[in-house]
Amino acid sequence: xxxxxxxxxxxxxxxxxxxxxxxxxxxxxxxxxxxxxxxxxxxxxxxxxxxxxxxxxxxxxxxxxxxxxxxxxxxxxxxxxxxxxxxxxxxxxxxxxxxxxxxxxxxxxxxxxxxxxxxxxxxxxxxxxxxxxxxxxxxxxxxxxxxxxxxxxxxxxxxxxxxxxxxxxxxxxxxxxxxxxxxxxxxxxxxxxxxxxxxxxxxxxxxxxxxxxxxxxxxxxxxxxxxxxxxxxxxxxxxxxxxxxxxxxxxxxxxxxxxxxxxxxxxxxxxxxxxxxxxxxxxxxxxxxxxxxxxxxxxxxxxxxxxxxxxxxxxxxxxxxxxxxxxxxxxxxxxxxxxxxxxxxxxxxxxxxxxxxxxxxxxxxxxxxxxxxxxxxxxxxxxxxxxxxxxxxxxxxxxxxxxxxxxxxxxxxxxxxxxxxxxxxxxxxxxxxxxxxxxxxxxxxxxxxxxxxxxxxxxxxxxxxxxxxxxxxxxxxxxxxxxxxxxxxxxxxxxxxxxxxxxxxxxxxxxxxxxxxxxxxxxxxxxxxxxxxxxxxxxxxxx
Ligand code: G1P
Ligand code: ZN
Numbered sequence: 001x002x003x004x005x006x007x008x009x010x011x012x013x014x015x016x017x018x019x020x021x022x023x024x025x026x027x028x029x030x031x032x033x034x035x036x037x038x039x040x041x042x043x044x045x046x047x048x049x050x051x052x053x054x055x056x057x058x059x060x061x062x063x064x065x066x067x068x069x070x071x072x073x074x075x076x077x078x079x080x081x082x083x084x085x086x087x088x089x090x091x092x093x094x095x096x097x098x099x100x101x102x103x104x105x106x107x108x109x110x111x112x113x114x115x116x117x118x119x120x121x122x123x124x125x126x127x128x129x130x131x132x133x134x135x136x137x138x139x140x141x142x143x144x145x146x147x148x149x150x151x152x153x154x155x156x157x158x159x160x161x162x163x164x165x166x167x168x169x170x171x172x173x174x175x176x177x178x179x180x181x182x183x184x185x186x187x188x189x190x191x192x193x194x195x196x197x198x199x200x201x202x203x204x205x206x207x208x209x210x211x212x213x214x215x216x217x218x219x220x221x222x223x224x225x226x227x228x229x230x231x232x233x234x235x236x237x238x239x240x241x242x243x244x245x246x247x248x249x250x251x252x253x254x255x256x257x258x259x260x261x262x263x264x265x266x267x268x269x270x271x272x273x274x275x276x277x278x279x280x281x282x283x284x285x286x287x288x289x290x291x292x293x294x295x296x297x298x299x300x301x302x303x304x305x306x307x308x309x310x311x312x313x314x315x316x317x318x319x320x321x322x323x324x325x326x327x328x329x330x331x332x333x334x335x336x337x338x339x340x341x342x343x344x345x346x347x348x349x350x351x352x353x354x355x356x357x358x359x360x361x362x363x364x365x366x367x368x369x370x371x372x373x374x375x376x377x378x379x380x381x382x383x384x385x386x387x388x389x390x391x392x393x394x395x396x397x398x399x400x401x402x403x404x405x406x407x408x409x410x411x412x413x414x415x416x417x418x419x420x421x422x423x424x425x426x427x428x429x430x431x432x433x434x435x436x437x438x439x440x441x442x443x444x445x446x447x448x449x450x451x452x453x454x455x456x457x458x459x460x461x462x463x464x465x466x467x468x469x470x471x472x473x474x475x476x477x478x479x480x481x482x483x484x485x486x487x488x489x490x491x492x493x494x495x496x497x498x499x500x501x502x503x504x505x506x507x508x509x510x511x512x513x514x515x516x517x518x519x520x521x522x523x524x525x526x527x528x529x530x531x532x533x534x535x536x537x538x539x540x541x542x543x
Pocket of ligand 2: 092112113114279281282
């Protein structure tokens with residue numbers, strides 16, 4: 001075994017996006033492409049002597065190969081110990097949990113989240129810091145700077161490690177420990193939630209379907225929901241992680257989890273439906289004929305936090321990404337706690353959680369989580385809902401309707417225009433920025449614009465400023481139109497249009513969402529000329 005120094009040249013475009021570096025598998029398969037990015041991570045980390053890292057991924061195509069490469073590079077950079085999930089598997093929340101529990105210096109997560117997998121799909125890599133959360137921008141920018149200036153990388157020529165057997169081996173001076181990917185995470189969940197109450201709920205005949213979408217959450221859900229909580233075998237479906245996610249698009253929303261939605265809409269619907277994404281950090285909560293909007297789910301979890309033992313003392317605050325609906329703000333106000341509005345991406349929650357300013361966080365993109373780790377957490381959200389259902393004895397629908405009756409309903413939807421021409425999308429955003437100053441005070445039908453801006457965020461803890469985070473057009477009644485470009489897409493540009501309308505009157509809570517939002521959809525088109533500029537008549541996905 002020797003450490004080699006291999007000559008390389010920089011690849012363009014290795015700047016981490018909303019959630020790490022995401023590219024087509026074929027791009028990652030170019031010789032040196034993965035190695036360069038990993039070298040840039042290690043150069044950013046500096047001296048790794050004595051340090052422990054965590055490594056794992058969502059099991060998608062190229063996961064195992066990437067893990068072997070990263071192990072050999074970690075050894076070449078003097079890492080003391082690396083904890084790797086058996087089979088190369090660790091969900092994103094499990095990486096966060098393991099980093100924190102074992103006091104690791106950081107971790108490397110291999111995932112492109114909900115993006116499709118397989119040889120023609122996507123792959124991704126991101127670095128998480130010692131608090132278990134995604135690296136903040138100053139680190140991702142330092143990694144990017146290194147990728148532009150590389151001339152070599154270091155790697156051991158050791159043979160592959162057996163990833164399928166729990167146990168310890170060595171590469172150079174580095175200890176490699178293959179760990180059970182579920183154990184630490186399951187133990188943490190057992191401390192946060194009332195497992196006895198949930199067991200009693202299942203014992204009473206309560207029925208559920210959890211759709212693992214052939215991605216990483218399956219083994220976690222099976223071990224916890226069927227194994228520890230006693231749900232009947234078969235409650236968790238599509239539970240085996242597959243390299244191509246069985247052809248599924250592993251994004252838990254009504255469009256991509258259509259099978260689950262059909263079941264929940266039909267005559268044989270179980271009491272509760274749930275799904276998670278490629279790397280296990282997203283969740284969808286479904287009642288009979290009702291997919292709960294993620295923004296509502298955050299608000300409902302916040303309003304009921306104290307039912308779960310881990311949150312009995314109450315919550316310190318709530319944080320939501322800017323495009324997420326303002327439903328949680330109303331709960332925060334009622335509880336007398338702060339509500340923070342951050343840019344899109346989980347990394348912005350880390351400082352708030354570390355500083356004890358927020359306990360719960362959420363994004364409209366099916367992401368919910370808390371200060372138990374520093375990533376959003378799909379199975380956690382599902383367990384929270386199970387705890388709530390068990391404690392209240394109510395159905396999902398009852399809980400949601402009672403929440404709206406108390407706080408009002410924030411009708412909410414996101415329209416995605418995927419893989420549009422990047423230049424056209426940029427031009428549309430620029431044209432929006434150019435008219436921001438003229439929008440305030442303008443009347444559009446029943447709506448009057450109160451404020452229009454390009455969202456900028458100053459982190460209350462480290463005072464770092466993130467600008468150009470999305471165009472907000474806020475109406476005097478609190479309704480909003482938000483437009484931004486995706487930072488995770490891998491093809492052209494994806495325009496996201498977010499729409500929100502508040503309705504206090506419970507007699508008007510039964511409208512179809514798109515119908516309730518129709519006037520705002522028209523205004524968005526009028527202001528942005530989205531259709532004409534992108535050449536698209538319809539959004540690619542509506543959630
Ligand atoms: C999307 C979501 C965002 C989420 C991110 C990673 O990012 O919108 O909320 O944090 O995926 O899961 P976007 O593509 O919009 O930049
Ligand atoms: Zn994800």
